[in-house]
Amino acid sequence: xxxxxxxxxxxxxxxxxxxxxxxxxxxxxxxxxxxxxxxxxxxxxxxxxxxxxxxxxxxxxxxxxxxxxxxxxxxxxxxxxxxxxxxxxxxxxxxxxxxxxxxxxxxxxxxxxxxxxxxxxxxxxxxxxxxxxxxxxxxxxxxxxxxxxxxxxxxxxxxxxxxxxxxxxxxxxxxxxxxxxxxxxxxxxxxxxxxxxxxxxxxxxxxxxxxxxxxxxxxxxxxxxxxxxxxxxxxxxxxxxxxxxxxxxxxxxxxxxxxxxxxxxxxxxxxxxxxxxxxxxxxxxxxxxxxxxxxxxxxxxxxxxxxxxxxxxxxxxxxxxxxxxxxxxxxxxxxxxxxxxxxxxxxxxxxxxxxxxxxxxxxxxxxxxxxxxxx
Numbered sequence: 001x002x003x004x005x006x007x008x009x010x011x012x013x014x015x016x017x018x019x020x021x022x023x024x025x026x027x028x029x030x031x032x033x034x035x036x037x038x039x040x041x042x043x044x045x046x047x048x049x050x051x052x053x054x055x056x057x058x059x060x061x062x063x064x065x066x067x068x069x070x071x072x073x074x075x076x077x078x079x080x081x082x083x084x085x086x087x088x089x090x091x092x093x094x095x096x097x098x099x100x101x102x103x104x105x106x107x108x109x110x111x112x113x114x115x116x117x118x119x120x121x122x123x124x125x126x127x128x129x130x131x132x133x134x135x136x137x138x139x140x141x142x143x144x145x146x147x148x149x150x151x152x153x154x155x156x157x158x159x160x161x162x163x164x165x166x167x168x169x170x171x172x173x174x175x176x177x178x179x180x181x182x183x184x185x186x187x188x189x190x191x192x193x194x195x196x197x198x199x200x201x202x203x204x205x206x207x208x209x210x211x212x213x214x215x216x217x218x219x220x221x222x223x224x225x226x227x228x229x230x231x232x233x234x235x236x237x238x239x240x241x242x243x244x245x246x247x248x249x250x251x252x253x254x255x256x257x258x259x260x261x262x263x264x265x266x267x268x269x270x271x272x273x274x275x276x277x278x279x280x281x282x283x284x285x286x287x288x289x290x291x292x293x294x295x296x297x298x299x300x301x302x303x304x305x306x307x308x309x310x311x312x313x314x315x316x317x318x319x320x321x322x323x324x325x326x327x328x329x330x331x332x333x334x335x336x337x338x339x340x341x342x343x344x345x346x347x348x349x350x351x352x353x354x355x356x357x358x359x360x361x362x363x364x365x366x367x368x369x370x371x372x373x374x375x
Contacts, residue, residue: 069157070114070245073183074164075176076102079118081127100195100229101164104222107233108162108193111240113247115158119179120149140169145178152183160189160245161215165204166226167196172204177211186214189270189353191243193222193236195229216270218243218353219321258283259352259370262334264292264361269354270370271323276313278325279348281306282332287368292361298337300361303330313346321351321358334358 078099098106102118109116123146125132139146152158165176192208194201201223209217222239224232240246244257258279262269273279285304292302298320308325316324322335327344334351336358351358 068113068115070112070160070162071117071152071155071158072105072108072112072114072162072164073117073119073152073179074101074105074162075119075166075173075179076100076105076164077125077132077166078102079120080124080175081132082124099166100226101166101193104193104195104224104229104232104236105162105164107236108164108240111237111246112162114160114162117152119175121146121175121178122149123147136168136173139174140171144174145181146175148175148178148182151179155183155185158188160191161185162191162193163208164193164195167194167199167202167204170199170202170204171207177207180208180211184214185212188215190215190217191220191222191245192217193239195224195226197226216268216353218270219355220352258349260286260349261368261370262354262361263366263368264363267354267357267360269357269361270352271349272352273323273349274314274347276310276346276348278308278310278313278346281308282325282348283369287366289364289366292334292363292365294362295331295333298335298339300334300336300358301326301331302365304332308332308346308348310346313348315341315343316345316347317341318347318350321355323348323350334361 076099079102105116108114125135138144163176165172190212192205194204196202201221205217205221220239220243222236224235237246258273260271260273260283262271273283282304285306288304290302290304292300295301307330308327310325310327313325316322316335316339319338320336322333322339324333324335325331325346325348326333326342327346332348333345336355339345
């Protein structure tokens with residue numbers, strides 16, 4: 001009888017131990033800070049803004065859309081801060097999910113169906129405002145490349161990359177440069193989105209371009225003031241749709257998107273043609289290897305082998321970056337400056353990336369169709 005009672009007691013103890021669960025700490029997330037005007041001028045920070053958290057793709061927990069060719073990589077203070085115990089959320093910096101960039105990235109993911117990747121450092125930033133400010137300044141001064149937790153394992157599957165970041169010290173967090181130097185984006189179409197304060201985009205685009213010189217970085221950039229990030233869902237998702245990369249739009253318009261590359265020397269400019277008849281006629285003549293000429297102080301021109309049909313084409317009305325056709329002379333025009341509208345000047349499309357290189361275009365250029373599989 002004693003043996004039976006002992007056995008029952010042992011089983012009871014085992015059962016009670018197996019019933020005790022462990023509660024995991026909430027993952028570090030967004031940062032809110034009480035900034036002075038001087039601090040705001042020196043470092044553009046993220047603020048927490050919503051209770052919803054986007055799904056993240058990382059080495060341990062991949063939330064990957066099957067067969068997706070779109071990657072949304074982002075750096076957010078929300079994913080790179082140490083959560084202090086009993087932080088005063090009103091009078092001192094605090095960590096509250098999600099940060100601005102994290103939330104913007106989640107909305108891009110919703111609209112594109114792409115894969116999220118959070119750029120995380122091995123040594124997180126403190127949630128104390130002054131300490132984080134000092135560290136960010138030190139890293140910038142040292143031109144540091146903070147060590148990352150991981151890189152994208154299957155980068156080759158992506159041909160389109162959205163890259164999100166906050167403006168820190170009128171540039172980018174140095175960890176973003178670590179990511180760009182360790183993950184080769186050569187040949188990939190890259191779209192930037194940024195949350196910032198009074199500094200705007202500042203030098204961030206130049207820094208990113210220098211760190212990823214062979215990526216095709218679009219001039220169509222989404223940026224918003226940090227205090228407006230929480231209410232920017234409609235704006236950033238509209239931006240994605242304008243790029244033709246929304247889930248519905250990309251499926252419906254995949255066959256209609258016509259992009260061309262203009263190569264001269266080591267430089268590559270990407271243009272998207274409209275659906276006018278003049279653009280149709282030019283598209284049908286590609287590929288072309290042809291001489292480009294200077295005209296005036298705002299144009300580069302070439303003469304296609306065949307004249308273009310302008311019967312159903314819009315007039316050119318945009319500014320720099322417009323690809324147009326001047327019917328009286330039969331020349332195709334790349335505008336790198338503003339121009340006057342003309343009833344004989346028809347728009348063919350717009351430059352998506354490389355506007356800044358148009359003024360340097362010279363000699364022989366090669367114009368080719370970019371296949372949909374390469375977009």
